[in-house]
Amino acid sequence: MVAPLKVGIAGLGTVGAEVVRLIETQARVLAGRSGRGIRVVAVTARSKAKKRGVDLRGVEWARDPMALATHPEVDCFVELMGGAGDPALSAVEAALAAGKSVVTANKALLAKHGIKLAKAAETHGGALNFEAAVGAAIPVIKTLREGLAGTGISRVYGILNGTCNYILTRMEQEGLSFAECLKDAQRLGYAEADPSFDVDGHDTAQKLAILASLAFGTKVAQSAVYVEGISSIAPEDLRAAADLGYRVKLLGVAVRTAKGIEQRVHPTMVPKSSSIAQVMGVTNAVTIDGEGIPPITLVGPGAGGAATASAVVADIADVARGIRANPFGRPIAQLHDTKKAPMERHEGGYYIRLLARDFPGTAAAIATRLAEQKISIESIVQRHPNGGAAPSDGKAVPVPVILITYATHEDAVRRALAAVQKDKVISGRPQVIRIEKN
């Protein structure tokens, strides 16, 4: 019988406590699956006194994360503190330098320092596993790293943030505003007091950077991701999307193009019939387009203590079984630099919502500006708010105009809309949402 794998856990919040509980209650199954026992030998957390509902008798309490990471008894250091900086960074570095394996759920750390850490794992022979960092219990890291090992990937995209998907779902189903839904999400604990990390798309961007690296062999780099959040989305956009056969989702999209790997996070119109459009509420989903095969979509809980702990424990079991995959799927020397594909050169269809001032010739002016940029219009809908009757006071009321374009370039759209604004035929700023075909 092989000696058990000795685990040290830094961070005992909901996830950490659940990891301790699973390792204890699932001990027999885990040993059967791994070929050896798994034992928590030491832990550390900010408060030793806090009640956690798990039995920590017989488990050593390490002074601090660094002491735990370099503890001579620990084979596998589990980092559940979070944050891109210290103490997580130094502790993970120290554990890897000591030849230990590391399991972490820390997307921020990986998006910022992933390559440095993967290099350390490669040099010293430890594993660096992070299934829980993207999509919690959804096995997307394993699928990209191992399950599609022999398949070229052309695109990976998904709903990677439950907060945003919850807000967009409520907005769509109940016709509510972004602000109202955000408030509800905060009340229910789905959104933070400062929601910007989620709703501005940064959480999605960190996760996307990790997926892109695994899919395309690029060096993980959050800075290579173009990011737009969902705060500008209005209920009328969701209604118009529905009328046109689409739903609006905050997607992270990484796609191989002739100009390099595009990585972008933005509200996106997806066909209502696509798998990704069916994903509602806090649920996450990732679709992978492999070369020559129909898309594979993985759907499930993207957050939550139990779902995150499930992935952490599976990663620990892989360490116990002796699995040493390259953290980003390939040796560091084979990963190439991420060149940020310029968003201006993005190619695709666009949804554009304008508030046209009701002058004769407004529609013609808009159409002309689009034509100048060689943008073809797939559909145009103009709806008089009062059913087309002239306003009784004789004043011109702005009329919503909704355009769907055929595939064009981002810079063409930007130039056309700048010209339309200069023409003073619209009120306010145009709303622009990119369309992603499946």
Added chain:
Amino acid sequence: MVAPLKVGIAGLGTVGAEVVRLIETQARVLAGRSGRGIRVVAVTARSKAKKRGVDLRGVEWARDPMALATHPEVDCFVELMGGAGDPALSAVEAALAAGKSVVTANKALLAKHGIKLAKAAETHGGALNFEAAVGAAIPVIKTLREGLAGTGISRVYGILNGTCNYILTRMEQEGLSFAECLKDAQRLGYAEADPSFDVDGHDTAQKLAILASLAFGTKVAQSAVYVEGISSIAPEDLRAAADLGYRVKLLGVAVRTAKGIEQRVHPTMVPKSSSIAQVMGVTNAVTIDGEGIPPITLVGPGAGGAATASAVVADIADVARGIRANPFGRPIAQLHDTKKAPMERHEGGYYIRLLARDFPGTAAAIATRLAEQKISIESIVQRHPNGGAAPSDGKAVPVPVILITYATHEDAVRRALAAVQKDKVISGRPQVIRIEKN
């Protein structure tokens, strides 16, 4: 540099040829992911002369599958011949006995001889990988075996046969009969000339037996699966399902109950809002209910040369990386015998469609028989085909009655319907479809 993994492939149909092609074209990525090269050194197939569009120069042609399986140069034997018997069985046994690793897409072989083969792998130290056997490129085996290693599983169910889902999708969307859709499926190559293996549910049963073993630690046994096919489904069932908020899918369901592990394949009503209900056409999907976490659903192509080859190559890459998982997730000694949970004790809701003979008191007679068996009715709909007007010729016309029951037992339903038939208040046989809640 580690020596390359030397692969022998038995069977060079669409899948085998695509495996050869992927190993060649993806050589660099595969080597990066696996830490060593992968090389096809020998092959065998029924016809040496057949054009396959792949370059087999420099690859040895083995006399027969057995010669390939025991070839001294082969590290990993890839079995793509199919069939539960010889030559596949003997060849796989010989390869495992020689300490080689085996990769196969052969669900029939695994459903029938899986335990014997896993034991041989365990004894002699080779891997036995079969991701392609269920859901082709959908990484469901890896997810159950590794991705949820530390999570107790309460249920796994899915759409595991593309032919049946294609037929049910067409029937639903176009109001066609089973026979018409089957004919179309045959014309399009989605169904065999003898379609019974698919439409009678046996293909799904083999795949379900494999999933159940991985999920619950039972010894894989196709004979433990209760099987019903889709040929009795009528367009009116699909219409009624839609009216009631359901869709009908052929599901394989394995679920932990108080009476043991239930394994069953039958047409099933699933809530229209569930992930599984969205899966249309030849696409497959599997949902896994882990204890304490929301369901995880994996969706993708369940068949096709490229999708199957993708999974085969990933399995080969795992062998190259040195991964040796227990084939069914646990050591053989820990797998328990599969006791067939008796279908009569199945508990759940039921959809029942009857053709009531239009006598006074028919509805009362039916309701009484159900009440005798303590079956509570959630809804009952009776629709006169001619809108309720008495037929002009004075003859009683059968009237469709559709019942949805609350959770009850299978034997209660069977007894109640037998009594209803004895009462001679209905025409023909009642249609019964089980309801699966998500």
